[in-house]
Amino acid sequence: MGEKFLINLDNQILNILNDVGIGGVICGFSSLITESNGVFLKMVGKKRQEVVNHKIEEFVASGDREKISKIMEGSLKNRSCGTPGSSLTHSIVENLDDSLRTAPGENKINEEDDAYPVEVELENTGGRDKKLWAQVRFCRLNDSQNGEKYLFTFIDVTRKVLQEKKDRNEINFLRNIITTSVEGIVAADMKGNIILFNKGAENLLEWKAEEVIGKLNVSKLYPPGVAKDLMRKLRSPDYGGVGRLTNQNIIGIAKGGERIPVSLSASIIYEDGKEVASVGIFTDLRERTRLQKKLEEMKLQVFQSEKMASLGKLAAGVAHEINNPLAGILLYAHIIKKKASRDKSIMEDTDRIIGDATRCKEIVQGLLEFARQREEKKVVVDLNRTASQGLSLLVSQAIFRNIEVIKELSPDIPKILANPTQLSQIIINLVMNAIDAMPDGGKLIIRTLKSENDGYVKLEIEDTGIGIPPENLPKIFDPFFTTKEVGKGTGLGLSVVYGIVEDHRGKINVKSAPGQGTTVTIDFPACEKGEILF
Numbered sequence: 071m072g073e074k075f076l077i078n079l080d081n082q083i084l085n086i087l088n089d090v091g092i093g094g095v096i097c098g099f100s101s102l103i104t105e106s107n108g109v110f111l112k113m114v115g116k117k118r119q120e121v122v123n124h125k126i127e128e129f130v131a132s133g134d135r136e137k138i139s140k141i142m143e144g145s146l147k148n149r150s151c152g153t154p155g156s157s158l159t160h161s162i163v164e165n166l167d168d169s170l171r172t173a174p175g176e177n178k179i180n181e182e183d184d185a186y187p188v189e190v191e192l193e194n195t196g197g198r199d200k201k202l203w204a205q206v207r208f209c210r211l212n213d214s215q216n217g218e219k220y221l222f223t224f225i226d227v228t229r230k231v232l233q234e235k236k237d238r239n240e241i242n243f244l245r246n247i248i249t250t251s252v253e254g255i256v257a258a259d260m261k262g263n264i265i266l267f268n269k270g271a272e273n274l275l276e277w278k279a280e281e282v283i284g285k286l287n288v289s290k291l292y293p294p295g296v297a298k299d300l301m302r303k304l305r306s307p308d309y310g311g312v313g314r315l316t317n318q319n320i321i322g323i324a325k326g327g328e329r330i331p332v333s334l335s336a337s338i339i340y341e342d343g344k345e346v347a348s349v350g351i352f353t354d355l356r357e358r359t360r361l362q363k364k365l366e367e368m369k370l371q372v373f374q375s376e377k378m379a380s381l382g383k384l385a386a387g388v389a390h391e392i393n394n395p396l397a398g399i400l401l402y403a404h405i406i407k408k409k410a411s412r413d414k415s416i417m418e419d420t421d422r423i424i425g426d427a428t429r430c431k432e433i434v435q436g437l438l439e440f441a442r443q444r445e446e447k448k449v450v451v452d453l454n455r456t457a458s459q460g461l462s463l464l465v466s467q468a469i470f471r472n473i474e475v476i477k478e479l480s481p482d483i484p485k486i487l488a489n490p491t492q493l494s495q496i497i498i499n500l501v502m503n504a505i506d507a508m509p510d511g512g513k514l515i516i517r518t519l520k521s522e523n524d525g526y527v528k529l530e531i532e533d534t535g536i537g538i539p540p541e542n543l544p545k546i547f548d549p550f551f552t553t554k555e556v557g558k559g560t561g562l563g564l565s566v567v568y569g570i571v572e573d574h575r576g577k578i579n580v581k582s583a584p585g586q587g588t589t590v591t592i593d594f595p596a597c598e599k600g601e602i603l604f
């Protein structure tokens with residue numbers, strides 16, 4: 071067997087590779103090419119003379135060149151085919167067979183060397199208009215007479231690589247959509263193990279993805295029983311179709327236990343008709359709920375002030391009409407009482423007339439107060455002083471049994487422009503209501519502070535009494551609304567307070583929890599040096 075045979079054999083190998091569409095290159099130890107087949111020349115867009123005596127790396131894109139030397143090193147260490155003594159033809163066929171067995175698109179990983187075979191981008195210098203990738207295999211040829219000789223095979227895997235790139239881009243794109251979505255996206259397998267938890271879900275539910283993926287059951291993100299109910303709805307045709315669920319307003323449970331109102335749309339993912347996972351998209355409803363609540367409050371306020379305005383007109387009309395006849399009744403009752411000074415029973419009867427008529431007069435007074443019929447003069451007032459005075463007026467009486475009175479008067483509040491008598495009236499009415507609400511004793515706090523509303527001063531009367539049921543809250547400012555027994559309350563106290571607060575361009579707000587207590591808050595516009603600032 072001379073060199074001629076070997077050369078012929080090299081050509082034979084290259085030809086066989088050529089016939090099956092595989093690029094083939096034979097080179098020496100320093101990767102200098104001694105021969106190449108046509109497929110390789112076509113791949114690199116070169117002529118034979120441009121390839122022979124050039125290093126293989128020159129035809130590989132610069133970023134991938136290292137891979138070539140790596141497979142040479144790796145293969146020489148681990149898998150030299152055609153080892154001395156073995157049949158060269160046999161080893162080549164084995165190598166070729168190996169190359170062919172691994173179809174393009176299939177990445178056969180050698181257990182001994184992960185880098186084998188490698189995929190490289192070929193250098194694009196030959197006027198090719200598109201990029202080209204090849205799967206490269208390497209093999210040492212047994213040629214003891216001519217020193218080391220190596221065979222490189224190149225299989226065109228461009229389609230596969232481009233497809234992989236496209237798939238990767240698509241996956242990254244989809245992953246980006248999921249990751250950056252402001253909506254919370256959570257996926258779980260059919261056992262409820264969380265398998266996906268995006269940033270939106272992290273922000274909404276306060277869990278970090280790594281704390282829940284594979285560690286937390288999805289049912290823990292809902293109140294007890296809800297996850298089961300959602301799965302039932304998902305499988306039912308009645309909520310947007312089988313496997314789909316749209317816009318369910320439910321409660322999500324955050325890591326700290328906070329209950330968060332969310333809208334949930336969910337779907338089941340099927341593979342070959344089998345349920346494999348469920349995906350839920352959570353929309354945070356807190357802001358929407360807050361705005362809705364605010365809107366409702368504002369609507370209620372508008373309704374309340376409109377109602378009060380018309381009630382005020384009515385009350386003023388009635389009060390005027392009754393005031394004169396009442397004065398007459400009282401006058402004549404006194405005359406009768408005087409004339410009947412010796413008849414005790416007539417005197418008792420007239421006393422009752424006088425008593426009832428006086429009470430009527432007080433009610434009329436209250437109505438007029440509410441209707442703001444009396445224009446009162448306003449002066450610069452220290453709210454703290456008026457509050458203290460109003461309170462001491464009441465404290466001296468025996469009504470504060472078992473009630474602890476706490477004054478929390480903030481020393482640095484601005485003065486307000488107000489009518490001191492009306493201000494005392496507010497305090498007396500509110501304190502009296504608080505006392506009535508605590509028949510078995512409790513705590514009464516009278517508080518003044520700077521309001522968070524800039525330019526306002528706050529007066530708060532807080533009690534630990536029976537509270538107001540939610541259904542009564544919209545009615546408490548109505549004239550004559552009372553829950554107190556007949557003869558005890560007229561139901562005018564808060565109406566009068568409302569009228570006075572309106573007259574002072576203030577705002578009144580009542581917060582109450584039945585069984586726990588009530589806080590009435592009034593914001594008065596602050597003033598400096600006797601001047602209202604806004």
Ligand SMILES: Nc1ncnc2c1ncn2[C@@H]1O[C@H](COP(=O)(O)OP(=O)(O)OP(=O)(O)O)[C@@H](O)[C@H]1O
Pocket residue numbers: 499503504507533535536537538546547551552553554558559560561562563564565588
């Ligand atoms: N601090 C409070 N705690 C519990 N309920 C209250 C409180 N303040 C007011 N209310 C409820 O609001 C109703 C109306 O109060 P309002 O002061 O207008 O009338 P009243 O106290 O019943 O009678 P009046 O004040 O004319 O003697 C009360 O009857 C009571 O049901």
Ligand SMILES: [Mg+2]
Pocket residue numbers: 499502503559562563564
């Ligand atoms: Mg009252």
